Structure formats: C-alpha cells, structure tokens
Amino acid sequence: MSKVENEKDIVEYVVTPQEPVNEDHHDHDDKIEKGDLEHDSLLASGHIQLTADELSALEAKLPECSAEQAKEILEEVYTVHQHDPRYDPETLERMKMFISDKNIIANPDTYHSLIFEMRILALLTSTSSAYPEVRAVAADMDDPTLPSLTIRVWLIGTILSAIGCVINAVFVMRYPAISISSNVVQLVAYPIGVAMAKLPNWKLFGLELNPGPFNKKEHLLIVIMSGLGMAFPPTQHLILAQAMPQWFGMEYAKKAGYQFLGALGTNMIGFGFAGITRRFLVYPSYCVWPASLSTIALNNALHDHAGSRTPVRGPFKTVWRASMYKCFWIVFAIYFVYYFFPGYIFPNLTIFDWIAWIKPTSGTLVAITSSNFGVGVGFNPLPTLDYNYLAMPGGYFPMFVHYNFLAGLTLGLLLAIVFWTRNVLNTGYLQINSPSTFDHKGKSYVVRNIVDKFGRLDNAKYQQYSEPYMSAGRLVGFIGTFGYTTGTLTHTLLYNRHELIMGFKGMMVDFKHWWARMRGRAVEGEVINAGDDIHYRLMQAYPEVPEWWFIIVVLASMVISFCCLGIYTPVSPGVVMIAPILTVIFIIPVGIVTAVSGLEPSLNIIAEMVGGGIAGGDTMTVQFFRMFGSEPVYHALIYANDLKLSHYVKINPRHMFWVQIWGGLLGTFITVAQWNWLMAIPKVCTPDAPFRLICPGGQGDYSNFIFWGTLGPHRLFGKGGRFTWLLIGLPLGVIFPIVMFVLKKRFPRNKVLQASHPLLLILSFGWASGASWGSYVPGLFINLFSWNFLKKRYLEFWSRYNYVTLAALGTAISINAFLVFFCLVFPGVDFPTWWGNGGGTPGCIGSWTNADCGRYKIGAKGYFGPDPGNYH
Known part of the structure; x- marks a missing residue:
C-alpha cells in the first residue's frame, strides 16, 4: 500500500471523501465556501489549538507561505519536536x-485539507508559538526603543530585594514554606514605578531619572533583580545541617566569612553555567519554563488596565468581558480573605487529615492516610483545602506533567507501603515516610556517637552504638534517585540528541568567530541559530552577552570557593576543582527537564554518593562535594528561568547580565547576615520548633550526609552492605527510557505512550521519599478543569484568565501569610485553641520520629536488628 493510500488512516477534517477538484470549473463562491469549511474544521479538530481570531490572522498570511515553504519549515520543526508531549500525536503524524x-x-487538490493545516502550522511556528500557553502571555512583537535598565530599576529593585530577602530567609525554614513571591514584588513595584514616572527628568550619574512612562521591561527587570535577591543561597540547608547542635554542630559553619564565601561561590557558579548553556535551556522554543508564564500575565494585566473587552465565551453558557486586570483583583480579594482560615483560624484545613483523626494513635491508619510531612503517604481523597499546600499547583503545568508525575509517585508510595508492611530492612519499626535517620531503638540517629573530634568515623564507637536505619519511603527514594541519575543521561541522548548536536556546533562556530576577531581577521563561516521561534528572532535586535563573560564568572567563583575551604575548613580545596564536573555533566539534561516540565530535580544524592566514594568516612568532604557539585545546578536553573522570562519580554541581554549579577550579590549579603540570628531561635529545626520552623531541608541534608559521608557508600552500598540492592535503580534508569523510546516508535499514534515521559516517571517515583500523595493529587483535579476542560473548549477564555488567576492566588497567599505571621503569630497573638487548630496533631500525626507508630513493636531486647559489635 502506498503512502498516498495510507491517508485514510489519518483523521481528516471532512467526513465525506475529498475528490480531486479542478478549480477552473468552480466559481469564487465555491472557493470561499471551501476556505470556510477548512477554517471551521481546523478549529473543531483541535489538532492545532487556535482561537478563531488567531486562525483568521494566520489565514491572512497564507500567501506568504507556500506548500514548499511550509515543508521546509516543518522539516526542522518535526526534527526538534517529534518527541514533544505538548504536540498532539495525530498532528505529528x-x-x-x-x-x-x-x-x-504534487496533488494539492486531493490533499488540500492537509496542506492547508500544514501551511497554518508552519506559519504559526515561524511567526508565533505552537504552544497556546506561550501565546497567551508572550507578545510576538517588540519595541527595542523602550528604556529598560533605568535608575528606577536600580532603586526600586535594590530596596525590594533587601526587604524580600529578609522575609524569605525566615519562611524557607518553615513547613509548609511560604515566600514573598516575584508576583508580590511585581504588584508592589508597579505603583512605585508609576509614581517615579511623575518626577522631573533630572540626570543622576548621567542617567535620566525619568526617561518616560514606567514600562513592562523596567518592571520585569525589577522583578528579576528582586527574585534573585530573595532566592536563598543554595547553601542555606547545608549550613543549617552543619551548624545546628542537634545535627553536626560544626563551629566553622557559624562563621560569617565561611557562610558568605560559600554562598557567593556556589551562587555565582550557577549564574555562570546558566549563561553558558543558554542555547540549550533558554533559546529553544520547547524550553517553555512554565513557572515564568504567570509572571508575564500579571505584568500584562498591570500595564494594560483596560485590556481586551471583547466578549469571550466561557463555561456553562457564560460570556465574560472582564479585563485581566479586573480578574486579578477579584480573585486576589476572594482568596486573600479565605486564606485567613487555613493560615490562622483553621490551620487543619492545610493538612486535612480527617481520616487519620478518626484514630490518630493508629500507626497504620496514619501511615496510609496522613499527609503530614514525614508521617504518612497521604492516600486521602480530600487531603487539603489550602491551595498553598499543593506541591504541584494546578493550572501551571501541561497535563502530561501531572499524569506522569502522579503515576510515578503513586507507584513509589505503594512500594513504600509494601516495604513497610513486609518490614524490609526493619522499616516496619519506623514511621513509613520519615526523612530522619534512626538508630536500632527507633530514635533519631546521633552522629556524634560514632565520630571522633575531627568528624571522622570511629569504628569502635560505631560498633557500640547502632547501624543507621531509614524509613520505607527513603528506600524507595534511593531507588528512584539512582534511576533518575542514569536515566537523565539516557533520556537526553535519546530524545534531545539533535538539539545537543546543534547546540555544541553553535558553540564551536561562535568560538571560531571570536578567535578570528581576536586575531584581527574577517569573520567567516556559517551561523547556527539556537532558537526556532519568533521570540528568538526578535531578540537578535540586541547585542548578545559573550560566552567569555560567563566563563570569567565561573572561574572567579571557583577562586572564591577555593578560599572558602582553604581558610575555614580542614577539607582540601581540591574539592572545588573536582566537584563542578558533576555540574558540567548534568546541567543541560536536568535543565531541559525543568524547562519542559517546570519540575526541579535534585542532584544532591548523586553528588553525595560520588563524594562519599572518593572520601568515605569523611563527612565534611562529602558535604563540600555536594556544595560545589550539585548546588550550582539548582541555582543555575533559577537564573536560566529568569533568562527565559527576559527572552519572552525582549529585554536587552546585557541589561539582564548586570541585573542578575547585582541581584545575586545582594541576596547573598543579606541572607548570610541573618543566618546566625535564625539559628539562635529556641528549638528551631526540631519537630517542636515555633512557627513551624522545622527546617525540612536541613533535616534531609543531615540524614543524607550520615549515609554518604560518615558511613560512606562502601560500607552501606558496597559488597555485603545492607542497602546494596537499592542500586538496582542505576540499570533501571538506563533500560526504562530505552524501552519507552522503542514503544513510542512502534506505536506513534498511541496517545498514552506519546504523553508518557520516562524521566518524569522515574523522578516522581523517587520523590516518594518524604512526599505525600495528598500534596499532589489536588493539583491534578485543578489541572483537569483548567487544561482539559477550559483550554480545549474555551481557549480564548483560558488564554485571557488562566495565568492571571494563578498570579492572583499566589500573590494573595504571600501577602496574607506575611501579614498574619508578622502581625499576629510572631507577636504571640494566637487564635483561641479549638479542634480546628489543635485537633489534628495528636498521637502519630504530630511527629515523624515516634517509634510507637511503626507497623511492628520493638521486642524485649529494646532494639531491632543485629546485636552491637556485629555491624558491617
């Protein structure tokens, strides 16, 4: 059967067969009728998600794109996006x-419907974006004459960065965490910027005080500067684990010089790598960075109060005329008032453990149904009535992200239940999903009981004390983490090899051009474009930041880090030279996953494992290997997300460079200045901490350092080790993406297979450690309504209101939480005690270190596992 005959397997727009047509025998009305039919059929099919206005605009441009030109464009589009789960599988076919x-x-009359669709798709991808979520917020035009890096940006951005940084440094230690988001900064900055635009146009240091109306680009630069200032340095959890007396209690970790140099070094290394990898993580159109879209939506709403008043059809036969600006304030007001209940009056709405409350002393009931951190796996059909509690909020991410993540997480949590009920590796004596490390009595593991005065393992003490034990959830987490480590590389090579090849070719071409200019020669040779959409082409109007600027930042940061270790610690500064190799290997694969899905994978475990393998028994070396091996990746993703934000809004890249440098420096200075004050709060970073400052990040770091540092992977995961079999995740991480790749090739029209993302499945499986099903499943329900119902049936309504609604929710939560904490909770104005703020924490619900809440009871010996003196 020929390819032509195979067209019957492709869903056509017109139900009746299309016969070859000779247009010479038809009048003009017939052509119009056929065009209208194709227009309506394309909208109805849903293969390409377009509003009627968008399709009409593209149809007007059809004379600019012949079938041959469309083919040339789509050949590159298909090469890049053939594995893109955002594309409809039928459209790809x-x-x-x-x-x-x-x-x-060659037969345009026979295939006019298909050719029409492909010409529209080619125009869409070349003149705008194929993704409706991007088109909803990012303009496909630019005005390069708008001022951006103005005095207003420096003044407002610096002040708001400082204020936000002070606040966020406290809230990041809280569970659930609350932060002053970038949208709060954007909301506060707007009236200040507008007011400054009314000042006289004096000059200060050669710059105009008032260069004109306060515009979107200035506004976004303030947001970006403040966001980087408020983003706590990647070493914050690490410093807590090192300095707190209940954990490692290292005195050097309390010194301001050590804290500042370590924070600045890792922060700026991340910035440098983000800039170097722009052609892989920022310029490609498939790198959407979903978290940035609501920020742009709010920016659009604030700078266009009237907005579009064109009526749009909404659900339930409604018609909506409200502007985005009006929508924002309505949603903001409603949720601001509501959040007083979960945030202050009725805290049990946040973790709504109504099933566990039936019998809170039942370890099994709590383990299965509680969503409290570290206590249970959270299988609860109504786990929360607090949008802030959602670990994956609905509305931001495409459906394939929610489907894949929840599928992998569910499998991981079910396996944790199996491990717990079967008492695998004595997990049945512990709570099912605790992040802590335990001794053989079910108590928190005290690392000082097994180390000498230099923090190194003392085997005699170890044999007298206990082997370390971990919960069932952490066992699953290690399997998933090992699988993700190898799966990241395998998946990237299978699905993104074309983009990698083109990216590295582009880097080589740029280097050759730079070398030619340095030698005074004419620049010759091809230019390889790193982007494939209108936003990349519009950004070519601005001078790019050379790669060597970012390389200098990386080298300077490594010198700072070298000084940090050499001056303050007994650890060899050579760690700074070795550890960043991990960043080089993983920054692009991990960055692509984050840019596509919006999720931020962690490389901490692999960094600790490699560091422990190099220096087993030396906890400090492992800590610093993590500090300079994986933490820079985390911060690089923050910088890369902001680079994409500026890419969408068309901000001069060199202006972005200086704003990011200043924001990072400012945030590091201010955050480090607060650390010792925060660590002095009584009972901080314990389950009994005031204001819920339990420091879940520091607790997790401490537990991991025990395994990978003090005890080392050789003892625990080497030959004869109790946890060796968990390394099965490493080969599974290689095999699973390959199997899924083959299946997708074999069944290209299977929507379930095409929507599956092997790496997200593995990632979420590993996130079962410490995670709760209840903190993720509500986001799926919200997303089903937003993306599956509204977006598919009411695209214009969804495009106008979805992201501005999300911005309003996040802003309302942040401002309300700020007011409640500092105006009521911190001064000690507590709401009267009642069951809604105290009835959900008794028994096994209130602690993740309660040995009485395990599946099994400890026997008469008073401990489980082998006898002291017989440890591996």
Whole structure:
C-alpha cells in the first residue's frame, strides 16, 4: 500500500471523501465556501489549538507561505519536536506524512485539507508559538526603543530585594514554606514605578531619572533583580545541617566569612553555567519554563488596565468581558480573605487529615492516610483545602506533567507501603515516610556517637552504638534517585540528541568567530541559530552577552570557593576543582527537564554518593562535594528561568547580565547576615520548633550526609552492605527510557505512550521519599478543569484568565501569610485553641520520629536488628 493510500488512516477534517477538484470549473463562491469549511474544521479538530481570531490572522498570511515553504519549515520543526508531549500525536503524524510523502504537494487538490493545516502550522511556528500557553502571555512583537535598565530599576529593585530577602530567609525554614513571591514584588513595584514616572527628568550619574512612562521591561527587570535577591543561597540547608547542635554542630559553619564565601561561590557558579548553556535551556522554543508564564500575565494585566473587552465565551453558557486586570483583583480579594482560615483560624484545613483523626494513635491508619510531612503517604481523597499546600499547583503545568508525575509517585508510595508492611530492612519499626535517620531503638540517629573530634568515623564507637536505619519511603527514594541519575543521561541522548548536536556546533562556530576577531581577521563561516521561534528572532535586535563573560564568572567563583575551604575548613580545596564536573555533566539534561516540565530535580544524592566514594568516612568532604557539585545546578536553573522570562519580554541581554549579577550579590549579603540570628531561635529545626520552623531541608541534608559521608557508600552500598540492592535503580534508569523510546516508535499514534515521559516517571517515583500523595493529587483535579476542560473548549477564555488567576492566588497567599505571621503569630497573638487548630496533631500525626507508630513493636531486647559489635 502506498503512502498516498495510507491517508485514510489519518483523521481528516471532512467526513465525506475529498475528490480531486479542478478549480477552473468552480466559481469564487465555491472557493470561499471551501476556505470556510477548512477554517471551521481546523478549529473543531483541535489538532492545532487556535482561537478563531488567531486562525483568521494566520489565514491572512497564507500567501506568504507556500506548500514548499511550509515543508521546509516543518522539516526542522518535526526534527526538534517529534518527541514533544505538548504536540498532539495525530498532528505529528500528519506533519511526518506531509514532509515525507512527495505526492501530497504534487496533488494539492486531493490533499488540500492537509496542506492547508500544514501551511497554518508552519506559519504559526515561524511567526508565533505552537504552544497556546506561550501565546497567551508572550507578545510576538517588540519595541527595542523602550528604556529598560533605568535608575528606577536600580532603586526600586535594590530596596525590594533587601526587604524580600529578609522575609524569605525566615519562611524557607518553615513547613509548609511560604515566600514573598516575584508576583508580590511585581504588584508592589508597579505603583512605585508609576509614581517615579511623575518626577522631573533630572540626570543622576548621567542617567535620566525619568526617561518616560514606567514600562513592562523596567518592571520585569525589577522583578528579576528582586527574585534573585530573595532566592536563598543554595547553601542555606547545608549550613543549617552543619551548624545546628542537634545535627553536626560544626563551629566553622557559624562563621560569617565561611557562610558568605560559600554562598557567593556556589551562587555565582550557577549564574555562570546558566549563561553558558543558554542555547540549550533558554533559546529553544520547547524550553517553555512554565513557572515564568504567570509572571508575564500579571505584568500584562498591570500595564494594560483596560485590556481586551471583547466578549469571550466561557463555561456553562457564560460570556465574560472582564479585563485581566479586573480578574486579578477579584480573585486576589476572594482568596486573600479565605486564606485567613487555613493560615490562622483553621490551620487543619492545610493538612486535612480527617481520616487519620478518626484514630490518630493508629500507626497504620496514619501511615496510609496522613499527609503530614514525614508521617504518612497521604492516600486521602480530600487531603487539603489550602491551595498553598499543593506541591504541584494546578493550572501551571501541561497535563502530561501531572499524569506522569502522579503515576510515578503513586507507584513509589505503594512500594513504600509494601516495604513497610513486609518490614524490609526493619522499616516496619519506623514511621513509613520519615526523612530522619534512626538508630536500632527507633530514635533519631546521633552522629556524634560514632565520630571522633575531627568528624571522622570511629569504628569502635560505631560498633557500640547502632547501624543507621531509614524509613520505607527513603528506600524507595534511593531507588528512584539512582534511576533518575542514569536515566537523565539516557533520556537526553535519546530524545534531545539533535538539539545537543546543534547546540555544541553553535558553540564551536561562535568560538571560531571570536578567535578570528581576536586575531584581527574577517569573520567567516556559517551561523547556527539556537532558537526556532519568533521570540528568538526578535531578540537578535540586541547585542548578545559573550560566552567569555560567563566563563570569567565561573572561574572567579571557583577562586572564591577555593578560599572558602582553604581558610575555614580542614577539607582540601581540591574539592572545588573536582566537584563542578558533576555540574558540567548534568546541567543541560536536568535543565531541559525543568524547562519542559517546570519540575526541579535534585542532584544532591548523586553528588553525595560520588563524594562519599572518593572520601568515605569523611563527612565534611562529602558535604563540600555536594556544595560545589550539585548546588550550582539548582541555582543555575533559577537564573536560566529568569533568562527565559527576559527572552519572552525582549529585554536587552546585557541589561539582564548586570541585573542578575547585582541581584545575586545582594541576596547573598543579606541572607548570610541573618543566618546566625535564625539559628539562635529556641528549638528551631526540631519537630517542636515555633512557627513551624522545622527546617525540612536541613533535616534531609543531615540524614543524607550520615549515609554518604560518615558511613560512606562502601560500607552501606558496597559488597555485603545492607542497602546494596537499592542500586538496582542505576540499570533501571538506563533500560526504562530505552524501552519507552522503542514503544513510542512502534506505536506513534498511541496517545498514552506519546504523553508518557520516562524521566518524569522515574523522578516522581523517587520523590516518594518524604512526599505525600495528598500534596499532589489536588493539583491534578485543578489541572483537569483548567487544561482539559477550559483550554480545549474555551481557549480564548483560558488564554485571557488562566495565568492571571494563578498570579492572583499566589500573590494573595504571600501577602496574607506575611501579614498574619508578622502581625499576629510572631507577636504571640494566637487564635483561641479549638479542634480546628489543635485537633489534628495528636498521637502519630504530630511527629515523624515516634517509634510507637511503626507497623511492628520493638521486642524485649529494646532494639531491632543485629546485636552491637556485629555491624558491617
């Protein structure tokens, strides 16, 4: 059967067969009728998600794009996006047929519906974006004459960065965490910027005080500067684990010089790598960075109060005329008032453990149904009535992200239940999903009982004390983490090899051009474009930041880090030279996953494992290997997300460079200045901490350092080790993406397979450690309504209101939490005690270190596991 005959397997827009048509025998009305039919059929099919206005605008441009030109454009589109789960599988198949079958263009009358669709798709991808979520917020035009890096940006951005940084340094230690988000800064900055635009246009240091109306680009630069200032340094959890007396209690970790140099070094290394990898993580159109879209939506609303008043059809036969600005304030007001209940009056709405409350002393009931951190796996159909509690809020991410993540997480949590009920590695004596490390009595593991005065393992003490034990959830977490480590590389090579090849070719071409200019020679040779959409082309109007600027930042940061270790610690500064190799290997694969899905994978375990393998028994070396091996990746992703934000809004890249440098420096200075004050709060970083400052990040770091540092991977995961079999995750991480890749090739039209993302499945499986099903599943329900119902049926309504609604929710939560904490909770104005703020924490619900809440009871010996003196 020929390719032409295979067209019957492709869903056509018109139900009746299309016969070849000779247009010479039809009048003008017939052409119009056929065009209208194709227009309506394309909208109805849903293969390409377009509003009627968007389609009409593209149809007007059809004379600019012939079938041959469309084929040339779509050949590159297909190469890049053939594995893109955002694309409809049927559309990809039609695209493949169009570019591979020569008979289609040769027979335009027979295939006019398919050709029409492909020409529209080619125009869409080349003049705008194929993703409705990007089109909803990012303009496909620019005004390069707008001022951006003005005095207003420096003044407002610096002040708001400082204020936000002071606040966030406290809230990051809280569970659930609350932060002053970038949208709060954006909201506060707007009236200040507008007011400054009314000042006289004096000059200060050669810059105009008032260069004109306060515009979007200035506004976003303030947001970006403040966001980086408020983003706590990647070493914060690490410093807590090192300095707190209930954990490692290291005195050097309390010294301001050590804290500042370590924070600045890791922060700026991340910034440098973000800039170097722009062509992989920022410029490609598939790198959407979903978290940045609501920020742009709020920016659009604030700078266009009237907005579009064109009526749009909404659900339930409604018609909506409200502007984005009006929508924002309505949603903000409603949720601001509501959040007083979960945030102050009725805290049990946040973790709504109504099933566990039936019998809170039942370890099994609590383990299965509680969503409290470290206590249970959270299988609860109504786990929360607090949007802030959601670990994956609905509305931001495409459906494939929610489907894959929840599927992997569910499998991981079910396996944790199996481990717990079967008492695998004595996990049945512990709570099912605790992040802590335990001794053989079910108490928190005290690392000082097994180390000498230099923090190194003392085997005699170890044999007298206890082997370390961990919960069932952490066992699953290690399997998933090992799988993700190898799966990241395998998945990237399978699905993104074309982009990697083109990116590295582009870097080589740029280097050759730079070398030619340095030698005074004419620049010759091809130019390889790193982007494939209108936003990348519009950004070519601005001078780019050379790669060597970022390379200098990386080298300077490594010198700072070298000084940090050499001056303050007994650890060899050579760690700074070795550890960043991990960043080099993983920054692009991990960055692509984050840019596509919006999730931020962690490389901490692999860094600790490698560091422990190099220096087993030396906890400090492992800590610093993590500090300079994986933490820079985390911060690089923050910087890369902001680079994409500026890419969408068309901000001069060199202006972005200086704003990011200043924001990072400012945030590091201010955050470090607060650390010792925060660590002096009584009972901080314990389950009994005031204001819920339990420091879940520091607790997790401490537990991991015990395994990978003090005891080392050789003892625990080497030959004869109790946890060796968990390394099965490493080969599974290689095999699973390959199997899924083959299946997708074999069944290209299977929507379930095409929407599956092997790496997200592995990642979420590993996130079962410490995670709760209840903190993720509500986001799926919200997303089903937003993306599956509203977006598919009411695209124009969804485009106008979805992201501005999300911005309003996040802003309302942040401002309300700020007011409640500092105006009521901190001064000690507590709401009267009642069951809604105290009835959900008794028994096994209130602590993740309660040995009485395990599946099994400790026997008469008073401990479980082998006898002291017989440890591996």
